[in-house]
Amino acid sequence: MSSALSTTVTLPTQTPRAPWQDWLALTLLMFPVLLVAVDNTALTFALPAIARSLDATGVQLLWIIDSYPLVLAGLLVAMGSLGDRIGRRRLLFVGSTGFAAVSAVTAFAPSAEGLIAGRAGLGFFGAMLMPSTLSLIRNIFPQPNRRRLAVAIWAAGFSGGAALGPIFGGWLVEHLWWGAVLLVAIPIVLPLLAFGPALIPESRDPKPGTVDAPSIVLSLLAMVPTVYGIKMLATHGVAPGPLAALAVGLVMGYTFVRRQRRLAASASATPLLDLSLFDNPVFSTAIIANVLALFSYNGFILFLAQHLQLLEGQSPSASGMAMVPALIATVVAGLLVVPLVRQVRPGLVVAGGLLLSAAAYGLVALGDHSSGPGVLLTALLVLCVGVGAAETISNDLILGAVPAAKSGAAAAISETGYEVGSLLGTAILGSILTASYQHNFQLPDAALLAAPAAAHQAGETLAGAEELAQTLPGPLAEAVTAAARAAFDSGVHITAAIALVLMAAVSVLAAVILRKVPTAH
Numbered sequence: 001m002s003s004a005l006s007t008t009v010t011l012p013t014q015t016p017r018a019p020w021q022d023w024l025a026l027t028l029l030m031f032p033v034l035l036v037a038v039d040n041t042a043l044t045f046a047l048p049a050i051a052r053s054l055d056a057t058g059v060q061l062l063w064i065i066d067s068y069p070l071v072l073a074g075l076l077v078a079m080g081s082l083g084d085r086i087g088r089r090r091l092l093f094v095g096s097t098g099f100a101a102v103s104a105v106t107a108f109a110p111s112a113e114g115l116i117a118g119r120a121g122l123g124f125f126g127a128m129l130m131p132s133t134l135s136l137i138r139n140i141f142p143q144p145n146r147r148r149l150a151v152a153i154w155a156a157g158f159s160g161g162a163a164l165g166p167i168f169g170g171w172l173v174e175h176l177w178w179g180a181v182l183l184v185a186i187p188i189v190l191p192l193l194a195f196g197p198a199l200i201p202e203s204r205d206p207k208p209g210t211v212d213a214p215s216i217v218l219s220l221l222a223m224v225p226t227v228y229g230i231k232m233l234a235t236h237g238v239a240p241g242p243l244a245a246l247a248v249g250l251v252m253g254y255t256f257v258r259r260q261r262r263l264a265a266s267a268s269a270t271p272l273l274d275l276s277l278f279d280n281p282v283f284s285t286a287i288i289a290n291v292l293a294l295f296s297y298n299g300f301i302l303f304l305a306q307h308l309q310l311l312e313g314q315s316p317s318a319s320g321m322a323m324v325p326a327l328i329a330t331v332v333a334g335l336l337v338v339p340l341v342r343q344v345r346p347g348l349v350v351a352g353g354l355l356l357s358a359a360a361y362g363l364v365a366l367g368d369h370s371s372g373p374g375v376l377l378t379a380l381l382v383l384c385v386g387v388g389a390a391e392t393i394s395n396d397l398i399l400g401a402v403p404a405a406k407s408g409a410a411a412a413i414s415e416t417g418y419e420v421g422s423l424l425g426t427a428i429l430g431s432i433l434t435a436s437y438q439h440n441f442q443l444p445d446a447a448l449l450a451a452p453a454a455a456h457q458a459g460e461t462l463a464g465a466e467e468l469a470q471t472l473p474g475p476l477a478e479a480v481t482a483a484a485r486a487a488f489d490s491g492v493h494i495t496a497a498i499a500l501v502l503m504a505a506v507s508v509l510a511a512v513i514l515r516k517v518p519t520a521h
Contacts, residue, residue, distance in 0.1 A: 017201070022140050025199045026150055029136060030157040031192040032096060032129040035185055037161025039068060039103075039122060042169040046178040048309050051463040053178060056112040058434045058460040062426060065302070066227065067116045069422045071123030072130070074223045077273050078216040080131035080412035085211070087204040088132035093196065095128025096189040104186065107179035118182075130418075134411030138399065139203050148396050149338055155392040156334035158418065164327060170320030212263065215272035218256040225249035227427050277413065283401040285513040286394040287417045289350050292506045293391045294421030296357045296499055299429030300364075300383055303492050304376055310466045311485055312373050322377055326384040333388030346393045347514025351507045353393075356386025358503035364496035369489050390510075391418075397517065429495050436491030437462060437484075444479045462488050 043050070047061050056064065083091040102125060106118025137154060141147040172180040226249030232242030263271035278284045308319035337349050360383035367375035395414055402410045441459050457464035458480065465484035469477040 021199060022146075024195075025140055025201070026137065026153060028192050028196050028199055029133050030153070031188055032092060033133055033154060033157045034161040034164070035096070035099065035188045036072070036126050036130055037158045038165040038168065038184065038188070039126065039182075042165035042181045042184065043178075046169050046173045046181050047305065048463040048466075049173050049178040050112075050115070051461055052467055054109075054112045054115065055457070056461075057457075058438065060112040060116065061461065062430050062434065063116050064112065064119060065426050065430070068119040068123045068126070069420075069426075070223060070227055071120045072126045073416050073420050074220045075124065075127035075216070076131055076416045077219065077412050078211070079127040080135075081211050081272060083128075083131055083135075084204055087202045088135055089196065089200050089202040091128050092132040092136075092200075093193060095125045096192055098125035099129065100186045100189045103182045103184075107182040109179070122182075130415040131412045134395075134399070134414060136200060136203060138411065139201065147399070151396050151399065152334050152338045152392045155395050156331040156388065158391075167320035167323060167327070170315070170318070174315050210270055212270065212272045215256060215259055215263075218252055218259060219272070222249050222253035222256050226253065227424075230427055230431065233431075273413075277402055277410065280401050281513050282397055282517060283410070285510055286350070286397040286401065287413060288506060289354060289390055289394040289510050290398070290414060290417040291421040291424070292503065293354065293357065293387045293394070294418050295425040295429075296361065296383060296503055297387050298422045298425030299495065299499060300360070300380060300425075302426050302430045303433055303488075303495065304380060306462050306488070307369070307376060307492070308373055310462050311369075311488065314373075322373065323380065326377075326380045329381055330384040330388040333385045334392040337389045337392055341393060341396075342519055345515065345519055346397055346517050347510060349393045350390050350397070350514060351511035353386040353388070353390030354503055354507035354510055357383050357390070358500050358507060360386065361496045361500040361503060365493055365500055369492065370485075397514070429499060432498065433488075433491040433495045434461075436494050437487045439487075440490045441465065441487035442483050444476065444483065458484070 043065060047064075050056055050064065051061060054060075079091065079095075099122060102118060102121040106115065106122065109115040109118050133154065134151070137150050138147065141150045168184055169181045172178075172184070225245040229242045229244075229246030229249060232239070232245065257275065260271040260273050260275050263269040264274060264276070278287075304323075305319060308314045308322060312319075314322070333353075337353075341349055360379040363375060363379040363382065367379070369375060398410050398414045438459060443458055443465075458468040459465075462484055465480055469480040469484075472480060
């Protein structure tokens, strides 16, 4: 059996733990959760500033966001295996220290390529953080009711952190510079490193299996080309390069799956990932719900940030503060569904949350965006209620659907689902939005003649168009802005319609597959 799937064992402590120690330990575990979640979205509201400062193209802006969760998701299972060997708490501290150090360096990246590389480095250390959190929570809170509340707090911390990221990012970009967004990691990790050794119990597998290096390489070779291919197809259309990348990713993914099944059947080998977990329909459906809840959220934030700043003219901090009601709604919804599942079947709660996400995208697809941000902010509020409800219960279903001996694997897969959902939300929806903008943007001929050097960048991104407009005389600037708004809004409507259909479909899937899961006790 794989080390990532082995029995979680808490090392004995010198004295029995009091309940207050458990809850303080949970509080400290929220810091790495917030760290990863905040970093997923903190740069979103800094994208216009980054585009101006580093002359980043539309594709580079997407990679600045996506390189972090891509590396993170690709290494989560591998780092979970390493945590089994050296101790999950120890890995947590190593990852936190490395994350803070790389953040400090990346904050001063001189180019878009340097920022992308730094974000990939953050993904490497971030992968050390996430596999530990849910496994440690399972150890600290063995009782189902306390565990369910702890998982709800964990999920609320992740969702809240994802919403807090743009708020912090917006304020820091407006008052300092975009690099300050990355420096937030340093004060976040300090409490964990200072108090964690005394309050968080160590846990590890006493007999871990060997780490399967070829499987780690295959997982990365499967994810990176696949996402790259999706990006290029969405942005530039059908071409040999993107199709080849997508084919390589799919072949590597197939090879990875075959290797895991072969190793699982061998008496002398240990697979990196036990694929038999997915044979449980409750587990698989809960994972899908997790992935798509984060998919819908991150895709929404991507275009909302640009709309508020570049089309509504809001400052970064004002744009971030506009999201505060949604942040509160996410956390409250995640906590309220804990007692709700004692009266309502969990499957209906998950399906209802996903249906709310679909309704939010319906508001965007059918709403008028020209009369202010009210429609989009209302849709965000509805979306966050749905995400907070769905992901909290789906996480508890994931942990409860597998034997206790496999809780570590379930936690790692659940967290991988978070990152894959975040990644795909920006990769797929963001790429569709970018492609639609570039296809529909019609630059006035007079603007092309007045500033030919800036015309290409204006056709690449909304930020480029707004920057070009600032250099032109009044009527011409208004024409460029109107053309950019029309192109961007057309992309938002198309993206929202696609997300609406997807979220409605998975809501029905959750209602059907999870309908027999009993209410909690």
